[in-house]
Amino acid sequence: MITETIAAIATGLSNGGISIIRISGDAALSIIDQIYRSKSGKKVLSKEQSHTIHYGFIYDNNQLIDEVMVSIMKAPNSYTKEDVVEINCHGGIIVTRKILETVLKNGARIAEPGEFTKRAFLNGRIDLSQAEAVCDIIQAKNELALKNSIQQLRGDVFRLIKDLRVKILRDIAYIEAALDDPEHISLEGFNDTLLHNIAEESSQIEKILKDSENGKLIKEGIKTVILGKPNAGKSSLLNILVGEERAIVTDIAGTTRDTLEESIQLNGISLNIIDTAGIRDTQDIVEKIGVDKAIRFASQADLIIYVVDASRELDENDYSILSLIKEKKAIVLLNKSDLELIVTSEKINEWTKQPVIRISAKEKTGIDELEELIKKLFFHGEISSHEDVFITNQRHKEALQSARESLKLVKQSILDGLPEDFYSIDLMSAYEVLGKIIGENVEEDLVNMIFKEFCMGK
Secondary structure (H helix, E strand, O other): OOOOOEEEEOOOOOOOOEEEEEEEOOOHHHHHHHHEEEOOOOOOHHHOOOOEEEEEEEEEOOEEEEEEEEEEEOOOOOOOOOOEEEEEEEOOHHHHHHHHHHHHHOOOEEOOOOHHHHHHHHOOOOOHHHHHHHHHHHHOOOHHHHHHHHHHHOOHHHHHHHHHHHHHHHHHHHHHHHHHOOOOOOOOOHHHHHHHHHHHHHHHHHHHHHHHHHHHHHHHOEEEEEEEOOOOOHHHHHHHHHOOOOOOOOOOOOOOOOOEEEEEEEOOEEEEEEEOOOOOOOOOHHHHHHHHHHHHHHHHOOEEEEEEEOOOOOOHHHHHHHHHOOOOOEEEEEEOOOOOOOOOHHHHHOOOOOOEEEOEOOOOEOHHHHHHHHHHHHHOOOHHHOOOOOOOOHHHHHHHHHHHHHHHHHHHHHHOOOOHHHHHHHHHHHHHHHHHHHOOOOOHHHHHHHHHOOOOOO
Protein backbone atom coordinates (compact mmCIF):
# COMPACT_ATOMS: atom_id res chain seq x y z
CA MET A 1 0.00 0.00 0.00
CA ILE A 2 1.29 3.46 -0.98
CA THR A 3 1.63 5.75 2.05
CA GLU A 4 4.24 8.35 1.09
CA THR A 5 3.04 11.74 -0.09
CA ILE A 6 4.79 13.04 -3.19
CA ALA A 7 5.17 16.49 -4.71
CA ALA A 8 6.67 18.01 -7.85
CA ILE A 9 6.49 21.01 -10.13
CA ALA A 10 3.90 20.03 -12.77
CA THR A 11 4.63 22.84 -15.24
CA GLY A 12 7.76 23.78 -17.18
CA LEU A 13 10.29 25.45 -14.92
CA SER A 14 10.68 28.86 -16.55
CA ASN A 15 9.53 32.43 -16.11
CA GLY A 16 5.88 32.57 -17.12
CA GLY A 17 2.36 33.44 -16.09
CA ILE A 18 1.80 30.61 -13.60
CA SER A 19 3.45 27.49 -12.23
CA ILE A 20 1.74 24.50 -10.62
CA ILE A 21 3.07 22.46 -7.71
CA ARG A 22 1.23 19.13 -7.43
CA ILE A 23 0.94 17.14 -4.17
CA SER A 24 -0.58 13.63 -3.92
CA GLY A 25 -0.98 11.24 -1.00
CA ASP A 26 -2.45 10.75 2.46
CA ALA A 27 -0.70 13.81 3.88
CA ALA A 28 -1.50 16.19 1.01
CA LEU A 29 -4.31 17.98 2.86
CA SER A 30 -2.46 18.24 6.17
CA ILE A 31 0.57 19.70 4.34
CA ILE A 32 -1.48 22.39 2.64
CA ASP A 33 -3.15 23.22 5.97
CA GLN A 34 0.30 23.89 7.44
CA ILE A 35 1.47 26.28 4.70
CA TYR A 36 -1.72 27.93 3.37
CA ARG A 37 -3.49 30.95 4.82
CA SER A 38 -6.66 32.46 3.46
CA LYS A 39 -7.20 36.20 3.25
CA SER A 40 -9.20 36.05 6.46
CA GLY A 41 -6.75 33.61 8.00
CA LYS A 42 -9.57 31.26 9.07
CA LYS A 43 -10.03 28.81 6.19
CA VAL A 44 -8.78 25.21 6.68
CA LEU A 45 -8.58 23.58 3.24
CA SER A 46 -8.81 19.98 4.48
CA LYS A 47 -12.36 20.78 5.63
CA GLU A 48 -13.40 22.30 2.31
CA GLN A 49 -15.35 20.40 -0.34
CA SER A 50 -13.52 18.43 -3.02
CA HIS A 51 -12.96 19.98 -6.43
CA THR A 52 -12.91 23.54 -5.19
CA ILE A 53 -10.33 26.28 -5.68
CA HIS A 54 -9.27 28.79 -3.05
CA TYR A 55 -7.51 32.14 -3.07
CA GLY A 56 -4.86 32.76 -0.42
CA PHE A 57 -1.16 32.79 0.43
CA ILE A 58 1.65 30.26 0.96
CA TYR A 59 3.85 30.76 4.02
CA ASP A 60 7.08 29.13 5.16
CA ASN A 61 6.53 29.47 8.91
CA ASN A 62 5.82 33.21 9.15
CA GLN A 63 7.51 34.18 5.88
CA LEU A 64 5.13 35.00 3.03
CA ILE A 65 6.22 33.27 -0.20
CA ASP A 66 3.49 33.99 -2.75
CA GLU A 67 -0.13 34.80 -3.49
CA VAL A 68 -1.77 31.64 -4.87
CA MET A 69 -4.86 29.73 -5.97
CA VAL A 70 -5.10 26.22 -4.45
CA SER A 71 -7.17 23.37 -5.94
CA ILE A 72 -8.43 20.59 -3.66
CA MET A 73 -9.30 17.16 -5.09
CA LYS A 74 -10.11 14.54 -2.48
CA ALA A 75 -9.74 10.77 -2.89
CA PRO A 76 -10.90 8.80 -4.75
CA ASN A 77 -12.06 11.40 -7.30
CA SER A 78 -8.66 12.61 -8.43
CA TYR A 79 -6.04 11.79 -11.04
CA THR A 80 -4.17 9.44 -8.68
CA LYS A 81 -7.27 8.35 -6.67
CA GLU A 82 -5.48 9.90 -3.68
CA ASP A 83 -5.93 13.29 -2.03
CA VAL A 84 -4.44 15.76 -4.50
CA VAL A 85 -3.59 19.43 -3.99
CA GLU A 86 -2.41 21.75 -6.76
CA ILE A 87 -0.87 25.10 -5.89
CA ASN A 88 -1.13 27.68 -8.70
CA CYS A 89 1.52 30.30 -8.05
CA HIS A 90 3.26 33.00 -10.07
CA GLY A 91 5.52 31.55 -12.72
CA GLY A 92 8.91 32.68 -11.52
CA ILE A 93 11.58 30.01 -11.13
CA ILE A 94 12.66 31.15 -7.67
CA VAL A 95 9.16 31.38 -6.19
CA THR A 96 8.12 28.01 -7.67
CA ARG A 97 11.13 26.25 -6.21
CA LYS A 98 10.63 27.97 -2.86
CA ILE A 99 7.03 26.71 -2.60
CA LEU A 100 8.12 23.17 -3.55
CA GLU A 101 10.85 23.28 -0.89
CA THR A 102 8.25 24.37 1.69
CA VAL A 103 5.94 21.50 0.70
CA LEU A 104 8.81 19.00 1.01
CA LYS A 105 9.85 20.45 4.36
CA ASN A 106 6.33 19.84 5.69
CA GLY A 107 6.11 16.13 4.95
CA ALA A 108 6.21 15.31 1.23
CA ARG A 109 9.04 13.83 -0.79
CA ILE A 110 10.00 14.76 -4.34
CA ALA A 111 8.12 12.68 -6.92
CA GLU A 112 9.98 10.51 -9.40
CA PRO A 113 9.38 11.04 -13.13
CA GLY A 114 5.90 9.80 -13.99
CA GLU A 115 5.07 8.86 -10.41
CA PHE A 116 1.68 10.60 -10.37
CA THR A 117 0.58 8.61 -13.42
CA LYS A 118 2.18 5.48 -11.97
CA ARG A 119 -0.01 5.90 -8.88
CA ALA A 120 -3.05 6.36 -11.12
CA PHE A 121 -2.19 2.98 -12.67
CA LEU A 122 -1.36 1.19 -9.39
CA ASN A 123 -4.55 2.54 -7.78
CA GLY A 124 -6.65 1.22 -10.67
CA ARG A 125 -7.78 4.49 -12.17
CA ILE A 126 -6.22 3.73 -15.57
CA ASP A 127 -4.69 0.67 -17.20
CA LEU A 128 -1.10 0.54 -18.42
CA SER A 129 -1.97 1.34 -22.04
CA GLN A 130 -3.80 4.48 -20.89
CA ALA A 131 -0.82 5.47 -18.74
CA GLU A 132 1.48 5.16 -21.75
CA ALA A 133 -0.99 7.23 -23.77
CA VAL A 134 -0.52 10.08 -21.27
CA CYS A 135 3.19 10.15 -22.16
CA ASP A 136 2.35 9.97 -25.88
CA ILE A 137 0.00 12.95 -25.59
CA ILE A 138 2.77 15.04 -24.05
CA GLN A 139 5.22 13.98 -26.78
CA ALA A 140 2.77 14.14 -29.73
CA LYS A 141 4.43 15.73 -32.77
CA ASN A 142 1.34 16.22 -34.93
CA GLU A 143 -2.46 16.34 -34.83
CA LEU A 144 -3.00 12.70 -35.80
CA ALA A 145 -0.56 11.46 -33.17
CA LEU A 146 -2.41 13.55 -30.59
CA LYS A 147 -5.81 12.26 -31.74
CA ASN A 148 -4.62 8.65 -31.60
CA SER A 149 -3.12 9.09 -28.12
CA ILE A 150 -6.35 10.63 -26.84
CA GLN A 151 -8.28 7.61 -28.19
CA GLN A 152 -5.91 5.33 -26.26
CA LEU A 153 -6.31 7.45 -23.13
CA ARG A 154 -10.08 7.02 -23.46
CA GLY A 155 -9.52 3.29 -23.15
CA ASP A 156 -9.84 2.16 -26.78
CA VAL A 157 -6.79 -0.12 -26.56
CA PHE A 158 -8.00 -1.50 -23.22
CA ARG A 159 -11.39 -2.42 -24.70
CA LEU A 160 -9.76 -3.95 -27.76
CA ILE A 161 -7.43 -6.16 -25.71
CA LYS A 162 -10.05 -6.97 -23.10
CA ASP A 163 -12.42 -8.24 -25.81
CA LEU A 164 -9.71 -10.53 -27.20
CA ARG A 165 -8.84 -11.85 -23.76
CA VAL A 166 -12.50 -12.57 -22.89
CA LYS A 167 -12.86 -14.66 -26.05
CA ILE A 168 -9.67 -16.61 -25.36
CA LEU A 169 -10.54 -17.13 -21.69
CA ARG A 170 -13.96 -18.46 -22.65
CA ASP A 171 -12.34 -21.27 -24.66
CA ILE A 172 -9.81 -22.01 -21.91
CA ALA A 173 -12.62 -22.27 -19.35
CA TYR A 174 -14.63 -24.64 -21.55
CA ILE A 175 -11.64 -26.94 -22.15
CA GLU A 176 -10.71 -27.01 -18.45
CA ALA A 177 -14.33 -27.68 -17.42
CA ALA A 178 -14.64 -30.50 -19.95
CA LEU A 179 -11.38 -32.11 -18.79
CA ASP A 180 -12.52 -31.89 -15.15
CA ASP A 181 -16.05 -33.16 -15.80
CA PRO A 182 -16.09 -35.24 -19.01
CA GLU A 183 -19.36 -36.94 -18.04
CA HIS A 184 -21.35 -33.73 -18.27
CA ILE A 185 -19.30 -31.53 -20.65
CA SER A 186 -18.28 -32.96 -24.02
CA LEU A 187 -15.40 -31.83 -26.21
CA GLU A 188 -16.87 -33.62 -29.22
CA GLY A 189 -16.90 -31.21 -32.16
CA PHE A 190 -15.21 -28.51 -30.09
CA ASN A 191 -12.08 -28.56 -32.26
CA ASP A 192 -14.01 -27.04 -35.16
CA THR A 193 -15.43 -24.35 -32.89
CA LEU A 194 -11.98 -23.60 -31.50
CA LEU A 195 -10.45 -23.39 -34.98
CA HIS A 196 -13.16 -20.91 -35.95
CA ASN A 197 -12.57 -18.82 -32.82
CA ILE A 198 -8.80 -18.82 -33.31
CA ALA A 199 -9.23 -17.72 -36.93
CA GLU A 200 -11.37 -14.76 -35.84
CA GLU A 201 -8.99 -13.74 -33.04
CA SER A 202 -5.93 -14.13 -35.27
CA SER A 203 -7.59 -12.03 -37.97
CA GLN A 204 -8.28 -9.29 -35.45
CA ILE A 205 -4.69 -9.35 -34.22
CA GLU A 206 -3.38 -9.28 -37.81
CA LYS A 207 -5.47 -6.17 -38.53
CA ILE A 208 -4.15 -4.44 -35.42
CA LEU A 209 -0.56 -5.33 -36.36
CA LYS A 210 -1.06 -4.16 -39.94
CA ASP A 211 -2.45 -0.85 -38.69
CA SER A 212 0.48 -0.56 -36.27
CA GLU A 213 2.71 0.35 -39.23
CA ASN A 214 0.46 3.40 -39.73
CA GLY A 215 0.65 3.97 -36.00
CA LYS A 216 4.44 4.06 -36.06
CA LEU A 217 4.43 6.59 -38.89
CA ILE A 218 1.81 8.72 -37.13
CA LYS A 219 3.82 8.79 -33.91
CA GLU A 220 7.38 9.06 -35.22
CA GLY A 221 6.84 10.62 -38.65
CA ILE A 222 7.81 9.43 -42.13
CA LYS A 223 11.57 9.25 -42.53
CA THR A 224 11.98 10.92 -45.92
CA VAL A 225 15.24 11.18 -47.87
CA ILE A 226 15.66 13.54 -50.84
CA LEU A 227 18.04 12.09 -53.44
CA GLY A 228 19.36 13.39 -56.73
CA LYS A 229 22.41 14.55 -58.61
CA PRO A 230 24.06 17.86 -57.75
CA ASN A 231 22.01 20.89 -58.87
CA ALA A 232 18.88 18.82 -59.50
CA GLY A 233 16.90 21.05 -57.10
CA LYS A 234 16.93 18.98 -53.89
CA SER A 235 17.73 21.88 -51.57
CA SER A 236 15.20 24.15 -53.33
CA LEU A 237 12.55 21.48 -52.76
CA LEU A 238 13.47 21.25 -49.06
CA ASN A 239 13.18 25.02 -48.68
CA ILE A 240 9.71 24.98 -50.29
CA LEU A 241 8.46 22.16 -48.05
CA VAL A 242 9.89 23.72 -44.90
CA GLY A 243 8.66 27.18 -45.86
CA GLU A 244 11.96 28.97 -45.27
CA GLU A 245 15.50 29.14 -46.61
CA ARG A 246 17.04 26.29 -44.62
CA ALA A 247 19.35 24.92 -47.30
CA ILE A 248 21.92 26.92 -49.23
CA VAL A 249 21.01 27.04 -52.93
CA THR A 250 23.61 28.00 -55.56
CA ASP A 251 24.44 27.13 -59.18
CA ILE A 252 27.65 25.46 -57.96
CA ALA A 253 27.41 21.66 -58.11
CA GLY A 254 28.13 19.98 -54.78
CA THR A 255 26.95 22.87 -52.56
CA THR A 256 25.24 20.37 -50.24
CA ARG A 257 28.08 18.19 -48.93
CA ASP A 258 26.41 16.79 -45.81
CA THR A 259 22.89 15.91 -44.70
CA LEU A 260 20.41 18.54 -43.53
CA GLU A 261 17.43 17.39 -41.46
CA GLU A 262 14.08 19.13 -40.98
CA SER A 263 10.64 18.11 -39.73
CA ILE A 264 7.46 19.42 -41.36
CA GLN A 265 3.72 18.89 -40.90
CA LEU A 266 1.89 17.46 -43.90
CA ASN A 267 -1.84 16.71 -43.79
CA GLY A 268 -1.64 16.20 -40.03
CA ILE A 269 1.39 13.87 -40.07
CA SER A 270 5.12 14.53 -39.68
CA LEU A 271 7.70 14.23 -42.42
CA ASN A 272 11.25 13.95 -41.10
CA ILE A 273 13.07 15.14 -44.21
CA ILE A 274 16.77 14.60 -44.88
CA ASP A 275 18.34 16.59 -47.71
CA THR A 276 21.46 14.79 -48.92
CA ALA A 277 24.57 15.51 -50.92
CA GLY A 278 24.16 15.18 -54.68
CA ILE A 279 25.01 11.64 -55.80
CA ARG A 280 27.84 11.54 -58.30
CA ASP A 281 31.34 10.14 -58.73
CA THR A 282 33.70 12.56 -57.06
CA GLN A 283 37.33 12.72 -56.00
CA ASP A 284 36.56 15.28 -53.28
CA ILE A 285 36.99 13.38 -49.99
CA VAL A 286 34.45 15.46 -48.05
CA GLU A 287 31.84 15.30 -50.82
CA LYS A 288 32.38 11.54 -51.17
CA ILE A 289 31.60 11.09 -47.46
CA GLY A 290 28.39 13.04 -48.04
CA VAL A 291 27.45 10.84 -51.01
CA ASP A 292 28.08 7.66 -48.98
CA LYS A 293 25.86 9.04 -46.19
CA ALA A 294 23.12 9.81 -48.70
CA ILE A 295 23.10 6.20 -49.93
CA ARG A 296 23.12 4.86 -46.37
CA PHE A 297 20.21 7.08 -45.30
CA ALA A 298 18.28 6.07 -48.41
CA SER A 299 18.53 2.40 -47.43
CA GLN A 300 16.88 3.22 -44.07
CA ALA A 301 14.18 5.59 -45.37
CA ASP A 302 10.41 5.10 -45.28
CA LEU A 303 10.17 7.28 -48.39
CA ILE A 304 12.65 8.44 -51.03
CA ILE A 305 11.97 11.57 -53.07
CA TYR A 306 14.20 11.40 -56.14
CA VAL A 307 14.64 14.81 -57.77
CA VAL A 308 15.60 14.72 -61.47
CA ASP A 309 16.80 17.70 -63.47
CA ALA A 310 14.36 17.09 -66.35
CA SER A 311 16.10 19.67 -68.55
CA ARG A 312 19.15 17.43 -68.92
CA GLU A 313 19.71 13.90 -70.20
CA LEU A 314 19.95 11.11 -67.64
CA ASP A 315 23.48 9.84 -66.99
CA GLU A 316 25.05 6.93 -65.12
CA ASN A 317 24.50 8.69 -61.77
CA ASP A 318 20.76 8.88 -62.46
CA TYR A 319 20.64 5.22 -63.46
CA SER A 320 22.47 4.35 -60.23
CA ILE A 321 19.80 6.18 -58.21
CA LEU A 322 16.97 4.57 -60.20
CA SER A 323 18.41 1.15 -59.34
CA LEU A 324 18.65 2.19 -55.70
CA ILE A 325 14.95 3.12 -55.41
CA LYS A 326 13.47 0.14 -57.29
CA GLU A 327 12.62 -1.82 -54.12
CA LYS A 328 11.77 1.22 -51.98
CA LYS A 329 8.68 3.37 -51.55
CA ALA A 330 9.65 6.34 -53.69
CA ILE A 331 8.41 9.28 -55.74
CA VAL A 332 10.28 10.65 -58.77
CA LEU A 333 10.06 14.40 -59.30
CA LEU A 334 10.82 15.79 -62.76
CA ASN A 335 12.08 19.19 -61.68
CA LYS A 336 12.58 22.29 -63.83
CA SER A 337 9.39 21.56 -65.73
CA ASP A 338 9.25 25.31 -66.48
CA LEU A 339 12.06 24.60 -68.98
CA GLU A 340 12.02 22.35 -72.03
CA LEU A 341 11.71 18.76 -70.83
CA ILE A 342 14.30 16.29 -72.05
CA VAL A 343 13.50 13.61 -69.45
CA THR A 344 9.89 12.36 -69.61
CA SER A 345 7.73 10.16 -67.41
CA GLU A 346 7.92 7.46 -70.06
CA LYS A 347 11.70 7.46 -69.92
CA ILE A 348 11.67 7.10 -66.13
CA ASN A 349 9.12 4.29 -66.38
CA GLU A 350 11.54 2.31 -68.54
CA TRP A 351 13.70 1.96 -65.41
CA THR A 352 11.23 2.03 -62.53
CA LYS A 353 7.50 1.79 -61.86
CA GLN A 354 7.64 4.45 -59.15
CA PRO A 355 5.12 7.33 -59.48
CA VAL A 356 6.36 10.40 -61.35
CA ILE A 357 5.31 14.03 -60.84
CA ARG A 358 6.33 17.10 -62.84
CA ILE A 359 7.30 20.01 -60.61
CA SER A 360 9.11 23.31 -60.77
CA ALA A 361 10.92 24.24 -57.58
CA LYS A 362 11.49 27.67 -59.10
CA GLU A 363 7.81 28.28 -59.87
CA LYS A 364 6.64 26.21 -56.86
CA THR A 365 4.32 24.10 -58.99
CA GLY A 366 3.46 20.43 -58.45
CA ILE A 367 3.98 20.62 -54.68
CA ASP A 368 0.28 20.09 -53.83
CA GLU A 369 0.26 16.96 -56.01
CA LEU A 370 3.39 15.70 -54.21
CA GLU A 371 1.78 16.20 -50.79
CA GLU A 372 -1.40 14.38 -51.81
CA LEU A 373 0.59 11.47 -53.27
CA ILE A 374 2.61 11.05 -50.06
CA LYS A 375 -0.63 10.82 -48.10
CA LYS A 376 -2.05 8.19 -50.47
CA LEU A 377 1.19 6.16 -50.53
CA PHE A 378 1.15 5.70 -46.78
CA PHE A 379 -2.45 6.02 -45.67
CA HIS A 380 -4.53 5.35 -48.78
CA GLY A 381 -6.18 8.74 -48.31
CA GLU A 382 -8.14 7.57 -45.25
CA ILE A 383 -5.95 8.42 -42.31
CA SER A 384 -7.47 11.80 -41.42
CA SER A 385 -10.94 10.30 -40.89
CA HIS A 386 -9.86 6.93 -39.46
CA GLU A 387 -11.70 6.22 -36.21
CA ASP A 388 -9.88 3.00 -35.31
CA VAL A 389 -7.13 3.20 -32.72
CA PHE A 390 -3.60 2.60 -33.98
CA ILE A 391 -1.06 0.71 -31.90
CA THR A 392 1.98 2.99 -31.66
CA ASN A 393 3.87 1.33 -28.81
CA GLN A 394 6.56 -1.23 -29.65
CA ARG A 395 5.86 -3.11 -26.42
CA HIS A 396 2.23 -3.55 -27.45
CA LYS A 397 3.24 -4.69 -30.92
CA GLU A 398 5.62 -7.34 -29.57
CA ALA A 399 2.93 -8.65 -27.19
CA LEU A 400 0.43 -8.94 -30.06
CA GLN A 401 3.00 -10.77 -32.20
CA SER A 402 3.64 -13.19 -29.33
CA ALA A 403 -0.12 -13.77 -28.90
CA ARG A 404 -0.45 -14.43 -32.62
CA GLU A 405 2.29 -17.07 -32.46
CA SER A 406 0.62 -18.76 -29.47
CA LEU A 407 -2.66 -18.99 -31.38
CA LYS A 408 -0.79 -20.51 -34.32
CA LEU A 409 0.55 -23.18 -31.97
CA VAL A 410 -2.99 -23.95 -30.80
CA LYS A 411 -4.13 -24.38 -34.39
CA GLN A 412 -1.18 -26.66 -35.15
CA SER A 413 -1.89 -28.76 -32.05
CA ILE A 414 -5.48 -29.25 -33.22
CA LEU A 415 -4.36 -30.25 -36.72
CA ASP A 416 -1.79 -32.64 -35.27
CA GLY A 417 -4.45 -34.28 -33.10
CA LEU A 418 -2.73 -33.51 -29.80
CA PRO A 419 -4.64 -33.76 -26.47
CA GLU A 420 -6.83 -30.81 -25.46
CA ASP A 421 -4.66 -29.85 -22.49
CA PHE A 422 -2.02 -28.76 -25.01
CA TYR A 423 -4.52 -26.22 -26.35
CA SER A 424 -4.98 -24.68 -22.92
CA ILE A 425 -1.25 -24.10 -22.45
CA ASP A 426 -0.88 -21.99 -25.58
CA LEU A 427 -4.25 -20.29 -25.18
CA MET A 428 -3.22 -19.24 -21.68
CA SER A 429 0.08 -17.98 -23.04
CA ALA A 430 -1.81 -15.76 -25.52
CA TYR A 431 -4.17 -14.60 -22.75
CA GLU A 432 -1.33 -13.64 -20.40
CA VAL A 433 0.84 -11.85 -22.95
CA LEU A 434 -2.14 -9.74 -24.06
CA GLY A 435 -2.70 -8.89 -20.40
CA LYS A 436 0.73 -7.30 -20.24
CA ILE A 437 -0.43 -4.62 -22.68
CA ILE A 438 -3.00 -3.34 -20.19
CA GLY A 439 -0.86 -4.02 -17.12
CA GLU A 440 -2.16 -7.36 -15.82
CA ASN A 441 0.54 -9.75 -14.57
CA VAL A 442 3.20 -7.25 -15.57
CA GLU A 443 6.60 -7.27 -13.87
CA GLU A 444 7.48 -4.45 -11.49
CA ASP A 445 10.73 -3.74 -13.34
CA LEU A 446 8.82 -3.16 -16.58
CA VAL A 447 6.37 -0.80 -14.84
CA ASN A 448 9.26 1.19 -13.37
CA MET A 449 11.00 1.37 -16.75
CA ILE A 450 7.84 2.64 -18.48
CA PHE A 451 7.23 5.45 -16.01
CA LYS A 452 10.86 6.58 -16.00
CA GLU A 453 10.23 7.79 -19.57
CA PHE A 454 7.74 10.37 -18.25
CA CYS A 455 8.52 13.97 -17.41
CA MET A 456 8.65 15.26 -13.84
CA GLY A 457 5.32 16.25 -12.34
CA LYS A 458 3.28 13.85 -14.48
